[in-house]
Structures are given as C-alpha cells and as structure tokens.
Amino acid sequence: MDIYFAGSIRGGRSDVDLYARIIDLLNGHGEVLTEHVGQQDLETQEAALSDREIHDQDLAWLRRADAVVAEVTVPSLGVGYELGRAVAWEKPALCLYRPGGERDLSAMVRGSDELTVAEYDDPASLDAIVTSFLEECR
Amino acid sequence: MDIYFAGSIRGGRSDVDLYARIIDLLNGHGEVLTEHVGQQDLETQEAALSDREIHDQDLAWLRRADAVVAEVTVPSLGVGYELGRAVAWEKPALCLYRPGGERDLSAMVRGSDELTVAEYDDPASLDAIVTSFLEECR
Numbered sequence: 001m002d003i004y005f006a007g008s009i010r011g012g013r014s015d016v017d018l019y020a021r022i023i024d025l026l027n028g029h030g031e032v033l034t035e036h037v038g039q040q041d042l043e044t045q046e047a048a049l050s051d052r053e054i055h056d057q058d059l060a061w062l063r064r065a066d067a068v069v070a071e072v073t074v075p076s077l078g079v080g081y082e083l084g085r086a087v088a089w090e091k092p093a094l095c096l097y098r099p100g101g102e103r104d105l106s107a108m109v110r111g112s113d114e115l116t117v118a119e120y121d122d123p124a125s126l127d128a129i130v131t132s133f134l135e136e137c138r
Numbered sequence: 139m140d141i142y143f144a145g146s147i148r149g150g151r152s153d154v155d156l157y158a159r160i161i162d163l164l165n166g167h168g169e170v171l172t173e174h175v176g177q178q179d180l181e182t183q184e185a186a187l188s189d190r191e192i193h194d195q196d197l198a199w200l201r202r203a204d205a206v207v208a209e210v211t212v213p214s215l216g217v218g219y220e221l222g223r224a225v226a227w228e229k230p231a232l233c234l235y236r237p238g239g240e241r242d243l244s245a246m247v248r249g250s251d252e253l254t255v256a257e258y259d260d261p262a263s264l265d266a267i268v269t270s271f272l273e274e275c276r
Contacts, residue, residue: 008213009244009245010213010242010243011213011241011244012247023219042184046245050243051249053249054245054246055246055250056249058245059246072215074219074265075148075190075213075214075215075248076213076215076218077152077210077214077215077217077218077221077243077244077247078217078218078245078247079218080214080216080218080219080221080222081218081221081222081223081225081244081246082216082246083215083218083222084220084223084224084225085225085226086228087219087222087223088222088223089212089226103150105148105154105190105215106147106148106149106215106216106219107147107184107196107216108193108196108216108219108220109215109216110189111188111190111191111192111193111194112253113190
C-alpha cells in the first residue's frame, strides 16, 4: 500500500516531530511516499529543487497513492491543495486534527463527506486511528 | 461572469480588510459569489450554519464559478482545498501573494502550471493584475 503523508512545510514547522511520529506509524502499514515531510532538515533539502520540481514530484506521488493521511492542525495552503486534488481523484483521505489550539479546523475539511476527520488530543491514540482508517482502505 | 473569491477564514483574519478591497475590485468585473469572505462579522454569520452547510454551499459556488481569485498570503487549509478542487475542475485561478512576510508561498501553488500566481507589494497594483487575469478568462 502506497501512502501519501501531508503536513505543513512553509505554513509552519512547529509539528515536525509529530509528523515524524505519524510517518513511523504509517511505515508499519505500507510505503510512505513522502517521508521527507517529517525530516528536520527538509527545507535545506528542498532548497536544491525548484518549486516546479517539488510540485511535480509531490503530485506524482499523490496520484500514485492508495491512501492519504494529513495532519491538519497547522493551517497549510499546500496540505489543503493536496486534499482537494486527492478528493477529486476519489482517494481515501484521513485528516488528523488536535482541537483546542489557536485555529479551528476549516469547514471545507470538517464539512466534507469525502474526507475522514479524526480529532485527537493524545498522540498515543494515533496508532488505533490510523490502523482503523487504513484497514478500511484495503 | 461568476467569480469565486477565496481568503482565509479560520486560518486567520488579519487580511480581512484587504479581502474586502479585492472583492470590491472583482465586483467591477462580474458577480462575486463569496462576498461574505470580506465581511468583518463573517464568523458570527457562519456560526448559524453547520460545517456541512458551509462546505456544500461553498463547493456549489466554486463549481458554478467562471474564475477563481484567491488571496493566499495567510496560509489557509480551506483556500488550498478550494484551489485543488478548482484545478481539478479546470477553472482558471489567480493566486495573489504578498512576499516578504513570515510564510513563503507553498511550492504546490507556486510550482503549479495550472494556477496563475501574481506577487504584489502595493494593493494599488491589484486592479491591473485582476483586470488582466479576468480579461484572459473571458
């Protein structure tokens, strides 16, 4: 199973350690096409690529993915864009959101029938959430 | 011409006065389906609606639009989602971005062939940018 993980990059990297933890979990279920999203030095790596190259590579991975998992607590234009493209391609997509922070979750995400939204407080609950979602994708 | 304007709502309202100014400009070119995005009391109005109702109404307007104009300087999951759906529907979409702030523009937006990105510093230049884009959409 090919899994596309989406997390904020230029929208803000405050959750990068959490992204790495989610990617670790996902690696137990299939191949994560976007492991770099959880790496601390991602912005240095991406500096060697043009925005066109980043876009084309990410979109090719998204097209290939069997499932999409996004952490959406930090608002990100790119993550939203990827979710919009994923829904248009009818890919199953899980949005993980921690309530209680500064930014409420977008109505375009929470109000969508085509996205699965899971709210959580404790990252320890992510394993069960992710496993249940990916089992349904198989 | 029906125009869908997209700006950040739950991602942060610091640019709301600018959104109102852009909507005023767009009103000179057609019908703006999403005038509420520029209103100060939007969050009070939307509190009367469920997220499902907001999503379904906005997606219906997006589907109907002849052109999409987004202000993307404040990162927003919802705006990104709308841009992803707009591209999938092959709608012309203009992304207006003010460089020099805290957040660089997403590579998924700046690197896309299917989105038109215009960077600007002075809102006085928006009239010419918007007019040029909408003329090409006709």
